[in-house]
Each structure stands twice: as structure tokens, then as C-alpha cells.
Amino acid sequence: MKLKKILLLGLASALCLGGCAERREAAQHMLENQKMENRHEATSFAMDTIMTFVVLHEDGEELIIDAEQEVRRLENLLSVTLEDSDVSRLNAAAGKEAVKVDADTQTLLAAGQSLGEKTGGAFDIAISPIVKAWGFTEEEHHVPTQEELEALLPLTDPSDVILEGETAYLRKEGMAVDLGGIAKGYASDRVAALLREKGVESAILTLGGNVYGIGTKPSGEKWEVALANPLDADDYCGLISIANQAVVTSGGYQRYFEENGKKYHHIINPATGYPAESGLLQVTIISESGMEADVLSTALFVMGLEDALTYWQENGGFEAIFVTEAGEVVATEGADSCFAFEGRDNDFTYRVVERN
Ligand code: AMP
Ligand code: MG
Numbered sequence: 001m002k003l004k005k006i007l008l009l010g011l012a013s014a015l016c017l018g019g020c021a022e023r024r025e026a027a028q029h030m031l032e033n034q035k036m037e038n039r040h041e042a043t044s045f046a047m048d049t050i051m052t053f054v055v056l057h058e059d060g061e062e063l064i065i066d067a068e069q070e071v072r073r074l075e076n077l078l079s080v081t082l083e084d085s086d087v088s089r090l091n092a093a094a095g096k097e098a099v100k101v102d103a104d105t106q107t108l109l110a111a112g113q114s115l116g117e118k119t120g121g122a123f124d125i126a127i128s129p130i131v132k133a134w135g136f137t138e139e140e141h142h143v144p145t146q147e148e149l150e151a152l153l154p155l156t157d158p159s160d161v162i163l164e165g166e167t168a169y170l171r172k173e174g175m176a177v178d179l180g181g182i183a184k185g186y187a188s189d190r191v192a193a194l195l196r197e198k199g200v201e202s203a204i205l206t207l208g209g210n211v212y213g214i215g216t217k218p219s220g221e222k223w224e225v226a227l228a229n230p231l232d233a234d235d236y237c238g239l240i241s242i243a244n245q246a247v248v249t250s251g252g253y254q255r256y257f258e259e260n261g262k263k264y265h266h267i268i269n270p271a272t273g274y275p276a277e278s279g280l281l282q283v284t285i286i287s288e289s290g291m292e293a294d295v296l297s298t299a300l301f302v303m304g305l306e307d308a309l310t311y312w313q314e315n316g317g318f319e320a321i322f323v324t325e326a327g328e329v330v331a332t333e334g335a336d337s338c339f340a341f342e343g344r345d346n347d348f349t350y351r352v353v354e355r356n
Contacts, residue, residue: 038056040054041064046071047078050206057201074104075183080128094176095175098164108179113158124270129152129175130268131178131268133273134275141257141259156270187210191212195214211242211248222243227239240284245286248294249283283320284320284335285319312353327349328350329349331350334355
């Protein structure tokens with residue numbers, strides 16, 4: 001690294017012997033190179049997904065390790081599969097006793113519960129028994145019977161999650177919470193806060209379908225996030241530009257299995273216990289809160305386009321891009337202003353919805 005710097009300096013001063021334009025160009029060159037030297041990137045696997053953190057900072061290498069540790073810490077609290085997690089202990093004590101949980105777990109349960117209410121039950125932190133019945137928790141997929149689902153639905157009422165002081169309690173035996181639809185968004189917020197505290201002004205964090213951009217690129221341009229094409233994993237539908245914002249995408253194509261020629265995906269309609277069939281292929285939320293974006297990408301997918309747009313009109317605080325089964329890409333007004341739709345040769349059409 002040092003040698004490279006010296007060589008670059010040498011090159012730069014050699015160029016400076018030339019005219020003014022060359023000097024400016026060389027200075028620019030050096031600046032760019034310095035920025036690149038401060039660019040650190042690492043990929044890891046956590047929370048059941050691939051995470052890539054890019055941090056522009058001279059201490060980036062250590063800061064990424066801190067960031068990964070923070071994700072692990074949260075995973076150890078929130079995982080539904082790790083035996084000693086807060087969530088597993090809470091689930092094991094369902095119908096029996098209250099358990100003491102970490103402040104982060106408490107925060108997330110409370111936020112999940114209140115956003116669940118706000119979304120009219122489309123988001124449900126107590127959905128776990130149904131998610132398990134479909135085999136999504138243990139990756140042993142199968143279609144449960146109607147009777148099975150009907151017996152489980154009464155165990156999924158989020159108001160039976162009782163939060164008191166530092167404890168949480170599931171009122172009925174057989175209940176269980178699953179924070180899979182909110183934990184990664186929360187983790188992105190926590191990591192962003194940690195990096196900002198340590199002076200990071202430019203970073204992009206990717207936690208599966210959850211992306212968070214701190215500041216802008218070193219050039220001052222916004223971060224660009226590709227909007228996945230839900231019908232083709234190798235393609236995308238356009239670019240979303242963000243600064244100090246989260247972009248979170250949910251879609252049935254992200255996790256599903258096939259039985260007897262029919263596809264069953266992992267986003268459950270809490271009203272029926274079946275994978276949501278709302279006419280949507282994909283929902284993307286843009287928001288300053290990664291956690292809220294995570295919840296809403298799941299909840300608005302369950303709601304379907306019409307109810308989701310009503311929710312947006314009535315609540316605001318976020319923007320959204322929907323892809324429908326009919327092949328339409330629908331952007332809210334604010335999303336449109338930071339989204340460059342690319343129709344290319346896929347058959348999607350594009351429409352913008354204005355705020356009332
Ligand atoms: P996401 O990938 O953020 O859309 O979240 C989907 C994950 O959240 C699933 O894999 C389940 O673990 C869980 N989940 C599924 N349906 C719901 C729902 N209606 N409300 C809350 N969490 C859900
Ligand atoms: Mg989600």
C-alpha cells in the first residue's frame with residue numbers, strides 16, 4: 001500500500017511539471033486513488049442471508065468487523081432457530097412463563113406489534129406456527145392441511161404477546177414469534193448507527209433484500225440500488241438512488257417451494273394461513289428506517305396493490321415500488337423521483353401514483 005502511494009505521488013509530481021490542466025488532473029487522480037484505498041468491502045453469511053458491507057473510511061477494515069459482530073449479536077438474540085436466542089427461549093416458555101429479554105428484543109417485539117396493528121394485521125410477529133407448518137423454518141417444505149392451519153390460526157394473535165418491563169410472555173401454549181420479516185431491517189439500522197457513531201459518512205450495507213446507504217458515494221452521487229426483476233434473477237427493472245435511506249424488497253420469488261406443480265412462497269397472509277396471493281410479485285419500500293421498510297415490504301405484499309396504496313396515502317413516511325402479476329411496475333410519486341425505470345426488453349409497463 002505504502003509503495004503504491006509513493007509511486008502515485010511520484011507520478012503525480014512528475015505530471016505537475018506539465019501544464020495547469022495536467023496538474024489538476026493529477027490532483028484529481030490522486031484524490032480518487034486515496035478514496036479507493038479507503039474503500040473496504042466484506043461479505044459474510046448471517047441471519048440466513050448473504051451480507052455485503054462496503055465502508056469508505058480509513059479504518060474500514062476494523063469497522064466492518066465491528067459491524068459483523070453487531071449483526072451476530074442481534075442474530076444470537078433474534079434467531080428463531082438458534083436454541084439459546086431470546087426468541088427461542090420466549091417460544092419455549094409459551095403458555096408457561098414470562099422470560100427476561102434483551103432491550104433490542106423488547107424494542108423489536110414492541111415495534112413489530114405496533115406496526116402489525118397499524119397495518120391491520122397484515123404484519124404478524126406471532127405468525128411462526130404457520131410459517132413452521134409450511135416448513136419454511138426448518139427448510140422441510142410441505143403443504144399443510146386446512147385443518148392443521150385452522151388449528152394454528154388462533155395461536156397467531158400478536159396481542160397475545162405480552163410485553164412488560166424487561167420481560168416478554170406468549171399467552172398460549174403453542175404460540176411462537178418469528179422476526180424474520182423485521183430483524184434484518186432493524187439490524188441494518190443498528191449497523192448504520194454504529195458506523196455513523198464511529199465517523200463513517202459513506203457506506204452501503206446489503207443484508208439480503210435489505211439495503212441501507214449511509215451518506216452518498218465518495219463522489220457525492222447517490223448510492224444506486226438495482227430493483228430486481230421478480231421474473232428473472234439475472235435481470236433488473238431499474239435503478240433506485242438513495243442517500244441516508246433504506247431500500248427493502250420482499251417478493252414471493254425470494255423463498256418458495258413447488259408441490260404438485262404449484263408454487264408456495266414464504267410470505268403468509270395472517271388472515272388465511274396461506275401464502276399471500278395478492279396479485280403482487282414484489283414490493284420495494286424506500287424509507288429512512290430500515291426496520292419500518294422491512295415490515296412494510298412484507299405487510300404491503302400481503303395487502304395487495306390497492307390497499308397498499310391506500311396505506312401509503314393515509315400514512316406516508318415512506319415510498320414504494322410495486323411489481324404486479326399483470327406486469328405493471330407502479331411507483332409512488334416520491335419513489336418515482338429517485339427511480340430510473342428500465343423497461344428494456346422485459347414486458348413491464350410503468351405507472352406513477354400521485355399523492356392525493
Ligand atoms: P420478508 O422477507 O422481509 O418479506 O419477510 C418474510 C419472512 O417473515 C418469512 O420468511 C417469515 O419468517 C416471516 N413472515 C411471513 N409472513 C409474515 C407476515 N405476514 N408477517 C410477519 N412476518 C411474516
Ligand atoms: Mg420484511
